[in-house]
Amino acid sequence: MPVNYTTPSPETLFPVAGIRLGLAEAGIRKLDRRDLTLVALDTGCTVAGVFTQNRFCAAPVLLCRSHLESGSEIRALVINTGIANAGTGESGLQAAQETCDSVGRLMGVDASQVLPFSTGVILEALPVDRLIAGLPRCFGDLKADNWHAAAHGIMTTDTVAKAASRQVEINGRTVTVTGISKGAGMIRPNMATMLGFVATDAGVAESLLQQLVREAADASFNCITVDGDTSTNDSFILMATGKSGAEFADDTAPGYAELREAVTGVALELAQAIIRDGEGATKFITIAVDGGKDREECKRVGYAIGHSPLVKTAFFASDPNLGRILAAIGYADIAGLDVDGVRVWLGSEDGEVLVAEKGARADSYREEDGARIMKAAEITVRVDLGRGEARGKVYSCDLSYEYVKINADYRS
Incomplete structure (x- = not known):
């Protein structure tokens, strides 16, 4: 079960004017489940994205990058689950292209205006004939209030659907931000989430939107880890429709800070939901690293621990074998780190205890205090590197027997 997370109810997910979503059961890998999602965008929308840095990136990722770089006005997204269409070579590229061609014909747009996304098993061929056959049903199901259904439709090993939504007043206008994501394993993004889609009815210039999607990813999806694996299919897409009337040409525009906060807030909520639903997870762990020379070395330490x-x-065992944390800090490759200046705390809602300082166990630390805190469902590891003013956070989870079981049985 997820750690302190439930899927938001449909009525709490605000529709975004200019965006419609439709789903179908296409039988991509399993029968009797919605596994194909179509997202239709009105004309005038801007779209930006960031993608996996894995060199074995999936065919849909290659095509998405190409279509975004071409400058085409994006009018549709198509997402399938079950098969990742990764490690599929030229035939995988052809399948992704056929998908875009079919969506284009269905919606009366050019194939270059379609972004394809796939998630699921790697190294298996995408049954593109089944996908194409399901598209008309997706088209007939297009609705503005289908975010809740779409969050369920993009799941793989997720145990719960992940969605977030908020509305903020900016320059006298109500601006909506709504998003969905999927992911539970193969989580160590090096750009974004496994699959994440966020939309706003603000109007955002294309170059500014690309800046915003990178900033939002760096503050959220690039701060999480379940198992240290970077997926072949990671994609985070940000869409801006302009329907609210709030317009932003650059980051100095009045109200842009509020928009950035709303978008980043939704992205962070989605990213944390992925960790709370990590495969087999029983604990949600925040690793807060302060006192670094820069943010990147803080995150490097956070990831080493996470x-x-x-x-x-x-x-997972609630075992305060906390020398393991010191070992992880020590191999995080922080040049010139003075271990005598490092301090480590362990905390939960029941309080915080100093674990280590001056290169050794803190005199005040008692193992029974560490054991008590480690039994909590939400735990914070706080590290002070003692060498600067920078700080960073990483979100992780424990590793249980269930993680092995889920991944051993994944294809069965």
């Missing part, structure tokens, strides 16, 4: 199987299994 990736470590030894640290993660200790949290």
Whole structure:
């Protein structure tokens, strides 16, 4: 079960004017489940995205990058689950192109105006004939209030659908931001989430939207890890329809800070939901690193702790074997790190205890205090590197027997 997370109810997910979503059961990999989603965008929308840095990136990622770089006005997104269409070579590219061609014919737009996305098993061929056959049903299901259904339609090993929505007043206008994401395993994004789609009815210039999607990703999806694996299909897309009348040409425009905060807030909520639903997770762990020379070295330390199987299994067992945290800090490759200046705390809603300082266990630390905190469902590891003013956060989870079971049985 997810750690303190439930899917928002449909009525709390605000429609975004200019965006409609439709779903169908296409039988991509399994029968009797909605596994194909079509997102239709009105004319005048701007779209930006960031994608996986994995060199074995999936065919849809290659095509998405190409279509966005071409400058075409994006009018549709098509998302399938079950098969990732990754590690599929030239035939995979052809399948992704056929998908875009079919959506284009259905919607009366050019194939270059369609962005395809796939998620699921790697190294297996996408059954593009089934996908294409399901598209008319998606088209007939297009509705502005289908965000809740779409959040369910893009799931793979997720146990819950992930969605977030908020409305803010900006320059006298109500601006909506709504998004969905999927992911539970193969999570160590190096750009964004596994699949994430956020839309706003603000009007945002294309170059500014690209800046915003990168900033939002860096503050959210690029701060999470379940297992340290970067997927072949990671994609985070931000869409702006302009229907609210609030317009932003650059980051100095009045109200832009409020829009950035809203978009980043939705992205962070979605990213944290992925960790709360990490495969087999029983604990949500925030790793807050302060006192670094720059944010990147803070995140490097955070990821070293968050990736470590030894640290993660200790949290699962509620075993205060906290020397594992010091070991992870030590191999995080921080040049010139003075370990005598590092301090580490462990905290939960029941309080915080100093674990280590001056290169050793803190005199005040008692193992029973560490054990008590590690039994909590939400835990914070706080590290002060003692070498600067920078700070950064990484969000992770524990590693349980269930993680192995889920991934051992994934294709069965």
